[in-house]
Amino acid sequence: MIRFNDLAIFVRVATVDSFSAVAREMDLFPAQISAAIKRLECELDTRLFARSTRSLRLTAEGERYLPYAREVLNTLSEGRAGLQQDDRQLHGVLQIASASDFGRNVLLPWLISFRRENPGLVLRVMLSDSVSDIFRDPVDVAVRYGTMQNADFISLPLVPGNRRVIAASPAYIALHGRPESVGDLKEHACLRFHMNGKLYDRWIFPNLPENDSVIVNGPVLSDDADVIRRCAIAGEGILYKSWLDVCEDVSAGHLEVLLPDIPGELYPLSFVCPHRKQFTPALRLLYAYLKDKCEALLLTHAQAQVSDHCVATWPDGRPG
Known part of the structure; x- marks a missing residue:
């Protein structure tokens, strides 16, 4: 008889292509993950994975079986959720x-x-x-x-309808002045974000009839958006971020919106x-x-x- 836990392990291994990663997720040993796959393969009388010391991939039979396994698990999850619908206490x-x-x-x-x-x-x-x-x-x-x-x-x-806004701290504005146009941002210290090797230094303003983007530069780069916001509050430069991220800072006076009549990028x-x-x-x-x-x-x-x-x-x- 197929164990539902073995089925769940098979779906996760097929998704992440790693016994060890699934073992860490489930707080099990890799050997336990391997044993679960072997039990399932024994029940189905077929190999689901082609394994070597360096790679793990689904066999053709495993590829065909995977959508059925997912459907069974989804059906069980749906049934469990249905039982909880009348339960005032969520679990x-x-x-x-x-x-x-x-x-x-x-x-x-x-x-x-x-x-x-x-x-x-x-x-x-x-x-x-x-x-x-x-x-x-x-x-x-x-x-x-x-x-x-x-x-x-x-x-x-x-x-x-959330959009990005341009903002800076009162201290930065007092020291460097306000940009009068999108083009003026080139002359200011702008705080830039990078992720997965890509630098996001092109700020887009889709509603401008022309020159709808500008390449910015500045002294601070980070792959953490919270760092960018904190640096802006500290007066290190101008940011271009989601209104939801900065609305409390603007209300508190930590940041001021710049070029308010120019719509930012929809976000x-x-x-x-x-x-x-x-x-x-x-x-x-x-x-x-x-x-x-x-x-x-x-x-x-x-x-x-x-x-x-x-x-x-x-x-x-x-x-x-």
């Missing part, structure tokens, strides 16, 4: 990924509050500016900026799951909770918006 582990700055300074307090309201849940929070592959990484949901191009995802909007915030069948009651509740929190955040800091270009509006006129 289980929620694995959540987000960007470093938004995740650490905005999202994390909301997640702590959400868990306190649902003490049966265990949260596993992963913060990184590297984009998580939510099919390969053990992630239930990613709270992520940008437009999702992969049709396999279920992507629900949290703040679809929507989304709630992304790998598959519709993984949209469990806990995730549905979390999505509604975060959507309310985002709306409240924008309403709280609406007075800091010196321009309607920071964030688009909902159909009824609320910030979105």
